[in-house]
Amino acid sequence: MAARPSARDAAASLNNSATSAGGDAQNAANLKPIQVKLVLLGEAAVGKSSLVLRFVNNEFQENKEPTIGAAFLTQKCKLDDKIIKYEIWDTAGQERFHSLAPMYYRNAQAAVVVYDITKPASLDKAKSWVKELQRQANPNIVIALVGNKLDLEATARGVPREEAQAYATEAGLLFSEASAKTGDNVMDVFTEIAKKIPLDQLLASRGRAGGAASGSGAAAGGRVDLNAGPGGRNAQPGGCAC
Amino acid sequence: MDESYDVIVLGTGLTECILSGLLSVEGKKVLHMDRNDYYGGESASLNLTQLYRKFRPDQQPPSQFGRDRDWNVDLIPKFAMASGEFTNILYHTDVTRYLEFRQIAGSYVYRDGRISKVPSNQTEAVSSPLMGIFEKRRAKKFFEFVQGYDFNNPATHQGLDLNTVPMTEVYKKFGLEPGTQDFVGHALALHLDDSYMTQPAKETYERICLYMNSMARYGKSPYIYPLYGLGELPQGFARLSAIYGGTYMLNKKVDELVYEDGKIVGVKSEGEVAKTKAVIGDPSYFPDKVKKTGQVVRAICILNHPIPNTADADSIQIVIPQKQVNRGHDIYIAAVSYAHNVAAKDYWTAIVSTIVETSDPEKELQPAMALLGPIAEKFISVSDLYEPVADGRADGVYITKSYDATSHFETTCQDVKDVYKRVTGNDLKVEGKVKKQEEGGAGAE
Numbered sequence: 001m002a003a004r005p006s007a008r009d010a011a012a013s014l015n016n017s018a019t020s021a022g023g024d025a026q027n028a029a030n031l032k033p034i035q036v037k038l039v040l041l042g043e044a045a046v047g048k049s050s051l052v053l054r055f056v057n058n059e060f061q062e063n064k065e066p067t068i069g070a071a072f073l074t075q076k077c078k079l080d081d082k083i084i085k086y087e088i089w090d091t092a093g094q095e096r097f098h099s100l101a102p103m104y105y106r107n108a109q110a111a112v113v114v115y116d117i118t119k120p121a122s123l124d125k126a127k128s129w130v131k132e133l134q135r136q137a138n139p140n141i142v143i144a145l146v147g148n149k150l151d152l153e154a155t156a157r158g159v160p161r162e163e164a165q166a167y168a169t170e171a172g173l174l175f176s177e178a179s180a181k182t183g184d185n186v187m188d189v190f191t192e193i194a195k196k197i198p199l200d201q202l203l204a205s206r207g208r209a210g211g212a213a214s215g216s217g218a219a220a221g222g223r224v225d226l227n228a229g230p231g232g233r234n235a236q237p238g239g240c241a242c
Numbered sequence: 243m244d245e246s247y248d249v250i251v252l253g254t255g256l257t258e259c260i261l262s263g264l265l266s267v268e269g270k271k272v273l274h275m276d277r278n279d280y281y282g283g284e285s286a287s288l289n290l291t292q293l294y295r296k297f298r299p300d301q302q303p304p305s306q307f308g309r310d311r312d313w314n315v316d317l318i319p320k321f322a323m324a325s326g327e328f329t330n331i332l333y334h335t336d337v338t339r340y341l342e343f344r345q346i347a348g349s350y351v352y353r354d355g356r357i358s359k360v361p362s363n364q365t366e367a368v369s370s371p372l373m374g375i376f377e378k379r380r381a382k383k384f385f386e387f388v389q390g391y392d393f394n395n396p397a398t399h400q401g402l403d404l405n406t407v408p409m410t411e412v413y414k415k416f417g418l419e420p421g422t423q424d425f426v427g428h429a430l431a432l433h434l435d436d437s438y439m440t441q442p443a444k445e446t447y448e449r450i451c452l453y454m455n456s457m458a459r460y461g462k463s464p465y466i467y468p469l470y471g472l473g474e475l476p477q478g479f480a481r482l483s484a485i486y487g488g489t490y491m492l493n494k495k496v497d498e499l500v501y502e503d504g505k506i507v508g509v510k511s512e513g514e515v516a517k518t519k520a521v522i523g524d525p526s527y528f529p530d531k532v533k534k535t536g537q538v539v540r541a542i543c544i545l546n547h548p549i550p551n552t553a554d555a556d557s558i559q560i561v562i563p564q565k566q567v568n569r570g571h572d573i574y575i576a577a578v579s580y581a582h583n584v585a586a587k588d589y590w591t592a593i594v595s596t597i598v599e600t601s602d603p604e605k606e607l608q609p610a611m612a613l614l615g616p617i618a619e620k621f622i623s624v625s626d627l628y629e630p631v632a633d634g635r636a637d638g639v640y641i642t643k644s645y646d647a648t649s650h651f652e653t654t655c656q657d658v659k660d661v662y663k664r665v666t667g668n669d670l671k672v673e674g675k676v677k678k679q680e681e682g683g684a685g686a687e
C-alpha cells in the first residue's frame with residue numbers, strides 16, 4: 001500500500017488505549033510485530049468496509065466504493081511489550097451473493113462479525129457467520145460481535161443492545177456497539193481483540209511450524225515463500241540447471 | 243444481475259478463476275457464476291462429507307477418519323512446478339499473498355519392479371540405483387550437453403540441432419539405454435507416452451529444463467503444493483477478481499445462453515438476463531459445443547501410513563513409465579498428507595491416475611495400487627476429457643479444456659493463455675500485471 005497519512009493517528013490513539021498496563025516503548029520498538037490475520041464478516045452494507053477504513057485511516061466516506069486492488073490493509077497495534085500487526089481482510093464484496101470462499105477465514109486469528117443495529121435480520125446473519133467460524137475456522141479464533149451504525153440509535157434502532165449482548169455472552173464473543181461514521185468505539189474493538197489473542201501460543205506454534213499459524217499438524221520445515229519472487233535463489237533464466 | 247458485463251464467466255474451476263482475475267485486473271467488468279454452492283468445480287478440494295456425498299451418497303464417513311474439517315481431498319491430482327509458468331502467474335498477480343505453499347518431499351520413478359528417488363543433487367545422483375556405473379557416465383555427458391546447449395551457439399550443439407532432430411537421435415548420440423530413456427522422457431520431461439521420441443527434441447529439452455530448474459529452486463523435488471489443498475487456488479484467483487471489482491454468484495443455475503444472430507448477448511439465470519458480449523466457461527456448461535478427447539481414470543486412496551519405500555515421505559510423486567508396465571500411457575501417483583492440512587493426523591491421500599486404454603479402467607491402475615500398501619478407503623472416478631469444437635471468435639463463447647492427466651499446471655496455463663488471446667486479441671503478459679503490495683503477506687515474516 002502507498003503511504004496512509006492518517007494511519008499514524010489511528011495507531012497513536014490505539015497505543016493510548018492499549019498500553020494502560022504500561023509497556024516499555026523503547027523495548028517494544030525493537031520487537032518484531034506479530035502478524036495477526038483478521039477477517040470481517042457480516043451481511044452486505046452493515047458497514048464492514050467502513051469500520052476498516054475508520055480503524056486504518058481514521059476516515060469515513062458516505063457511499064464509498066471499496067478500494068480497488070487492496071488485498072488487505074494493515075495496521076499496527078501496540079500492546080504491553082508486544083506489537084501486533086493486523087492484516088485485515090475485507091470481503092471484496094464476495095458476501096453479497098453468499099459467495100465468500102472458505103479460504104477467506106482460513107487461519108484467521110481474529111474475526112469481526114458485524115451487524116447493523118437498525119436491521120434485526122443482519123444479526124441473524126451475523127449469528128450464522130459465528131456458527132460457520134466455530135465449525136470451520138481456527139479453534140482459537142477470537143471473535144468480536146459488533147453492532148454498527150450506533151449513530152442511528154436514536155431514530156432507527158431495531159436490535160436491543162441487551163439482546164445482542166446476551167447472545168454474545170452465551171456464545172463467548174467480545175461485544176460492542178460502534179459507529180464507523182462517528183468513530184465511536186471503533187478503536188476499542190481492535191484493542192480488545194488484541195488483548196484476547198493468545199499471543200504466546202501463537203508465537204510458539206509459529207516457531208514450530210516455521211510459518212504463519214497453522215491448523216492441524218503441519219510439521220516443521222518444507223514451507224516455501226513464493227513472495228520472494230518467481231526467479232528464486234537458484235533459478236537460471238533461460239538456462240538449464242542440470 | 244439485470245446488468246451489462248464485459249465478460250460473464252461460468253464455472254469457478256482454476257482456469258476460469260485465473261481468467262476472471264486477469265480480466266478484472268485489466269478493468270473489465272466481470273460476472274462470475276457457478277451452479278455449485280462451492281468454489282472450484284472440478285478443481286475443488288472436498289471435505290469428508292462432500293467426498294462421501296459425491297462417491298457414496300448412501301454412506302456416512304466412518305468415524306475413524308476424524309473431523310470433517312481436517313480433510314481437503316483433491317479430485318484432480320496436480321502439483322505446481324516451482325519454476326513453472328503457474329508459479330509465475332501466482333507471483334505476478336500477488337495471489338501468493340493468500341496462500342501458503344509447501345514442498346512435495348520427493349519425486350520417484352518406477353523401474354524394473356521397484357521405485358527409486360529421482361536424484362535431487364549430485365550426491366544422490368552418484369549413489370542412485372537407477373543406473374549402472376557406465377550408464378551414469380553416459381548420462382552425465384547427456385546432462386552436460388543439455389546444460390550447455392545454447393540455441394544461438396552452434397558450438398554447443400555437438401551436431402544436433404534440437405529444433406529439427408528427433409529425440410531418438412539425441413538418445414542414440416549419447417548411447418542411452420532404454421531404461422534411461424524412460425527416466426529422461428517420463429520422470430524428467432514428464433511425457434505421458436512415447437510419441438515425443440519422433441518429435442523434434444526441442445520440447446523435451448525445454449521440459450527437462452523446467453524440471454531441473456524447478457528442482458534447483460527448493461531442492462528435494464520440483465513440486466510445491468498449497469496448504470489445505472488445490473481447491474485454495476481457484477479461491478485465491480476468485481478473490482483477486484473480486485478485489486478488482488468482479489461480481490461472484492455461487493449456487494446459480496444457468497437456464498439459457500441468449501444469442502442474437504448467432505452471437506452471444508446474455509446469460510439467463512433464474513428468470514433474469516445478464517447482458518454481455520463474451521462468455522467464458524468450462525465444458526460442462528456447453529455440452530453441445532465440445533468434443534470428447536479421451537478419458538482419465540483416477541483412484542483417490544486414503545492411507546493411514548506413508549507409501550512404502552519412500553523413507554516415510556509426507557508427500558511424493560511416483561511416475562510409472564508406460565513401457566515398464568506394458569502400457570501406452572504412464573501411471574502417476576500423487577500423495578499428500580496431514581503435513582499439508584489435507585487429511586486428519588497420520589493420514590495420507592494418494593491419487594493414482596492414468597489415461598484410459600481399456601474397458602476396465604480400474605484394473606489399469608493395478609500396478610500402481612500395488613505400491614501403496616494397505617488402502618483404508620478408495621474412490622474411483624472415470625472422467626471424460628473435453629475441448630471446444632470452435633475457438634469462440636464466431637459466437638463469443640470461449641470454452642476452456644478439461645483438466646488433463648499431466649501432473650502439473652503447465653497445460654492449464656497454456657489454456658489460460660489461449661483463451662485470453664482469443665477473448666482479448668492480445669498475448670498474455672503477466673509481468674507487472676498487478677501493483678504488488680509490499681508489506682504484509684500470509685506467509686512467514
Ligand SMILES: Nc1nc2c(ncn2[C@@H]2O[C@H](COP(=O)(O)OP(=O)(O)O)[C@@H](O)[C@H]2O)c(=O)[nH]1
Nearest residue numbers: 044045046047048049050062063149179180181
Ligand atoms: N449512519 C451510518 N452509516 C454507515 C456506518 N457505517 C457504514 N455506513 C454506511 O452503510 C453503507 C454500507 O457500508 P459499507 O462499509 O460499504 O458496508 P459493507 O458492505 O458491510 O462493507 C454505506 O453507505 C456506508 O456509508 C455508520 O456507522 N453509520
Ligand SMILES: [Mg+2]
Nearest residue numbers: 048049066093
Ligand atoms: Mg464492503
